[in-house]
Amino acid sequence: KMACPYLSGKKSKRRHSEPVLFDEGDFNLSSQEGKNKITAPSQLTYNSYLQLPRLLSSQYLQSSAGGKIPVHDEHLFIVTHQAIELWFKQIIYEVDSIRQIFADSYLEERNMLLVISRISRVSDILQILSDHFLVLETMTPQDFLDFRPFLMNGSGFQSLQFRLMEIKLGMPEDLRVQYNKQHYLEVFFGHEKETLKTALGQESLFSLVNAWLERTPGLEGNGFDFFNKFRCSVQAMHGEFEAFGEEIEDEEEKQEHQLEHSRGVETFNSIFDKNKHDELVARGDRRFSHKALQGALMIYLYRDEPRFHLPFQLLQVLMNIDSHLTKFRYSQTCMVQRMIGRKFGTGGSSGYLYLRSTCSDRYKIFLDLMNLSSFLVPRDRIPPLNQKTRRSLSIQDIYAPEVMRRVAEDQE
Ligand code: HEM
Known part of the structure; x- marks a missing residue:
């Protein structure tokens, strides 16, 4: 039998194959060096800095009212909600700071990295929020x-x-899906209602991003005129595709080809024809303004140009936000289904069915960014940038003149 080395006070002879978890040095005096600096209760401490006494005494179990024995799982229910609400708070804090940076009439490029790191933080938080439901699902519906x-x-x-x-x-x-034929504002009162109304009157991240995309360099009609060039290139592509179809002898195959051609033309018309675009916006199937959509497409297609690197990354993260938020809604929906089945919610909605309806595209904010992939074309169909635009999208100030000369030569 092996004796416990700590209880017996003797060192054990470790066999070769046993893993070393702690080195003996870990327990020697050097690990105990330093001195406890907290000497008076008035000093700032871990507890006082984090206001833990307030935070940790904010879990009141309703089931314990009147001195009753509390229901064990109610504690988890409260803590999960509170943890998620704390993360909501952090998200709002970050989104407010990003909105402030975007609110200027132009976005200073040097702020772009900061915007991306903060918006990525929002996206990462949203991603882990769904995991909170996993923990809550250790509670059975009967316990709930x-x-x-x-x-x-x-x-x-x-x-x-x-x-x-x-x-x-x-x-x-x-x-928004109507909840019990009620606007969500109707369940808020006093200060809370005012806070929501104020937020509704302010520019959202979406509208600020929309305005920023409208200013994308290269869109100017008297400059590179991206959209016109893009339209010409796509029309040429469609023309060639149609001509190829004319050559097909098999009637069935020919018809299929024609159908594919007209589908392609129709898809692209939804961005080339501004009236069609506006119809989609009115129906809620599209969100960005016509100009902003062009800006986003330009960033997608020319993302390899140095000054588009960060804008492209920003668009990627905005899509992640929609993905994570939709997954959060969906995780909550699945959890609610297993907890209460088809019972009505405590708030009075149809419960599961109401929540399920919020997992749709209607609730995606940057929906157009996802759908933009419908308008990507093969690389050789992307109109080449002219020298002036290419220069303006490069980081010429830090490029050596020699490099810029080579870029110019490449173009010729
Ligand atoms: C057992 C666990 C849970 C159940 C059974 C549940 C149930 C429901 C139901 C039925 C609704 C629809 C409104 C209603 O009629 O009440 C709802 C909405 C909502 N719940 Fe939960 N919930 C649970 C946990 C959570 C947690 C942990 C959070 C985190 C904060 C949360 C946040 C929300 C939010 C934000 C809504 C509004 C969603 C919207 O209108 O789009 N729920 N919940």
């Missing part, structure tokens, strides 16, 4: 039922921060 009646009419539908987050990101108000 033990304290559900104590929640009365309380519901996540009344989460002020969730609405603020949606509004500040730019969730389209007119596309």
